Amino acid sequence: MARNTASNSPRPGVRALLRVGLTVTAAGAALGAGGAANASAAEPVAAAPTAGFATPVGDVDAGAPGKAVxxxxxxxxxxxxxxxxxxxxxPLAGTGVDPLDNSLGTQIADFKPISTAAVTAPLTEGAALQDLPVVGPATGLLPG
Structure with a gap:
C-alpha cells in the first residue's frame, strides 16, 4: 500500500536540475538574440581578392538572377x-461501375423535361480538366 500513496512529484535533486537547465536555456536564448542584434550592426567584410576572375561592376545585370529563378x-x-x-x-468513366454515371430528370405537365445529365456528362464521359465547360478555358491561364 505504501507504493500507491507515494507522490508523483520529482525528487528535490531532480527539481533543482530542471531549474538549472531552464535557466541555462533562457540565458542562451538571450545571448543568441543579443548576438543577432550585434551582427546586424556589424560592418561589411571586404571581398576577397580574386585571381583573374573579377567581373567589372558595370557588366553585372542586376535583374538576371531574378529572371533566371x-x-x-x-x-x-x-x-x-x-x-x-x-x-x-x-478513371471509372465508361465502365459499368462508374458511380458518377447517374442523372436525375423530371417533367412537369407538358413542359420540356429537365435533367442533370447535361451537367454530369463531361465527367461520365471521362473528360480532363481542360475539357470541362467552365473550368477548361480557365486552365489556359496556367503554364503548360
Missing part, C-alpha cells in the same frame, strides 16, 4: 501542370 519556376510548373490538365478526372 522566375524562368526556372515557370518551366517546372509547366512540366508539372501540363499532365495534370490532360489527366482524366474520372
Amino acid at each position: 522566375l524562368d526556372a519556376v515557370r518551366r517546372s510548373t509547366a512540366g508539372g501542370l501540363a499532365p495534370a490538365k490532360a489527366l482524366r478526372l474520372n
